[in-house]
Amino acid sequence: MLQKISIPILIFVIASCSSVKKNTITNNDNKLKSIGKVESVSTKPIKTTQIVNYSGIPGIKDTYFNNASSAINYKGTVLLTDTGNNLIRQIKDNQISTFAANGQKENIAGQYTKVSLNNPENIIVDSKNNIYVSTDYDQIFKIDTLGNVSHFAGKYSKSGYDVAVDGQKETAMFKFISALVVDKNDEIYVADKNKIRKIGSDGKVTTVTGKDITGDQQGEAGEALFNQISDIALNNENELFIVDQVNRKIKKLGVDGLITTFIPNGIIKWPSSIALTSKGYVLVFDSSDKILYAFDKQGRLRKSLKSDGLSSQDFSFHVKITVDDDNNIIVPSKDFVNIIDKDTQIIQIGEKNGSCRNGIINKATFSYPYDGVFDTSGNLYVIDKGNLVIRKISSDGMVSTFSGNGKYGNKVGMPQNTSFTNAEAISIDNLGNLYVIDGDFKNVQIKKIDVNGQSSIYIDPKSKNLDYKRWNDLVFDSENNLYVSDNYANKIFKFDASGKEIQFNLSVALNGPAGLTVDKNDNLFICDSNTNRILKVSKNNDVKLIAPSGIILDEPENITIDASGNIYVTDRKRTRIIKIDQNLDAEIFLEDSSLGKNKNHNLSEYTNTLKIESFKDDVYVFDKYDNQIFKLK
Secondary structure (H helix, E strand, C coil): CCCCCCCCCCEEEEEECCCCCCCCCCCCCCCCEEECCCCCCCCCCCEEEEEEEEECCCHHHCCCCCCEEEEEEECCEEEEEEHHHCEEEEEECCEEEEEECCCCCCCECEECCCCECCCCCCEEECCCCCEEEEECCCEEEEECCCCEEEEEECCCCCCCCCCCECEECCCCECCCEEEEEECCCCCEEEEECCEEEEECCCCEEEEEEECCCCCCECEEHHHCECCCEEEEEECCCCCEEEEECCCCEEEEECCCCEEEEEECCCCCCCEEEEEECCCCCEEEEECCCCEEEEECCCCCEEEEECCHHHHCCCCCCCCECEECCCCCEEEECCCEEEEECCCCCEEEEECCCHHHCCEECCCCCCCCEEEEEECCCCCEEEEEHHHCEEEEECCCCEEEEEECCCCECCCCCCCCCCCECCCCEEEECCCCCEEEEECCCCCCEEEEECCCCCEEEEECCCCCCCCCCCEEEEEECCCCCEEEEECCCCEEEEECCCCCEECCCCCCCCCCEEEEEECCCCCEEEEEHHHCEEEEECCCCCEEEECCECCCCCCEEEEEECCCCCEEEEECCCCCEEEECCCCEEEEEECCCCCCCCCCCCCCHHHCCCEEEEECCEEEEEECCCCEEEEEC
16 A cells, blocks of 8 residues: 655765855944945865755655645556655555655756655646646646657746736736546646636637636526536536536536536535546545545536545645546545545555654654744754644654644644645743734734743734734743844834833834844844844843844844854745854855745745754744754754
8 A cells, every 4th residue: 555665864075164255234324333344254174064854754765645646647557646755746555656756846857856846736648648737836848758848838937927918828827727627639728717718729729718817607608607626527528517617516518608507506515626427427625524425427526525534634735636547436535545436445645644643753754834933942943834734843753743733824722633735934931931923914923832831922012002014033032032024114013021012223224124033142143035134132122233244144134042152043935954053154054046946036035044043052043844843054
């Protein structure tokens, strides 16, 4: 069934050396004093940084699924997109292997074993065995029979969801690709939010039906309206079946160009996917009630399957069911691929919570480990953003789920009832309580998690009428005062141990404050990103500029200090780590080519760099793109 692979701890040696460029500092604040040298320095002897895989295994080195989403028949095997792992998997004889992609979160063409696919989701195969895969940024890639991967259609759109432009396939733009299907002539139909688009044999993209606006209208294809098309399927008569999800209907586009209702509202609670059998049955999967329905050619319900095996699985991510050559029904889920035979027996291939595997540190898995903090005993608490939980790595090397049920939401209470939406940063007070910035721009909160994993709302800026915009990082001093950076409001918030706001005024203006840390003397260090500087604020609010020699900072974003007083900083626009010693001499501690290889340079700057944390004299890197935590020595 599932072949598990043990991954030993790996150690890489990366050479690093200091830069000899001058550090240019723009100082518009007359009261700001500089600490350190601002001249060039001679080249230092080459040093080495050891990179130890502390915990986490990339999907390409294991066989767990992380949101399996779409499957096809391919030369007697099943190919499916393992979206969260950025891979295309192959299932043969119930064994999982990697068919294509290297697990990196980019869209880069090349040979199929080396290509990078950013969240591959929908997959189809044409009559010539060419494979087509849709990825993030609404692009479609083609894998030919020789294993060459090339960009096929869809111009990259950083903003996403904004425009739908017809025309030549390479320059056409898609809004939100939710499904692909190919006809007998190898022309491809694309479900694109509220439209059906077609990539013709002439290479042009046209709109078949639907408009940019939502609605629920039948009739002529050019006038029809839909509300979130989640899947499509073609029968042998070239009739197109459309899952009109929010309207909770299945519609049909006939060869006469008319849209009609095939299955009306009221039968299926939340239709998500559709497939056709060789006998003409129309299968529809309800991802909310987790029921599989079978309808005949006239749209009459013939069978339904509600199984305990399916009911216990997570289908919150978009899934695409399919039927193989033996009329087995394939239903992917977050952790499994379910193969349902003609007797409705289910074979499950995969591993429960495979992307959130607890246990021994070097076998544990994470999904987007985002940030972390140590307690005084050396236990590490990690924001596992993709799994919506807080994980604990104990000092003796065991990984467990500390708080969170893995469900999207904003509940607090017992660990198993706590839910998160978008955890951004984590810190710890002197009593061992954790604090997490959770939420989006408008609904951010700081949640407190006590030593038993029980959560509560510690600070709700709306209820306190705080003038906030975007909270970025947080840190405590020795008196349990809490500092929170707001890089949109250009200020630092300060709260006492009871959560009451304390006015925190500085003699200098901030511009994009991001990462925060506190040293053993309660000096606060601020990454003031947009001014390319690091500020040191004393307990008396005296502000000084940390001016490292030999390094030009490039929007510093994350910062930590080790037990010896060395400062480590990451830049927003690069994935590198800069070390600044107590003499303010700086060096590149780790080059940007060594970690974060999966970063997509076109993403928002707020997802480009890696968070760092220190314990004693070691630095830990949360490499969210590789789903690993590294220890640097």
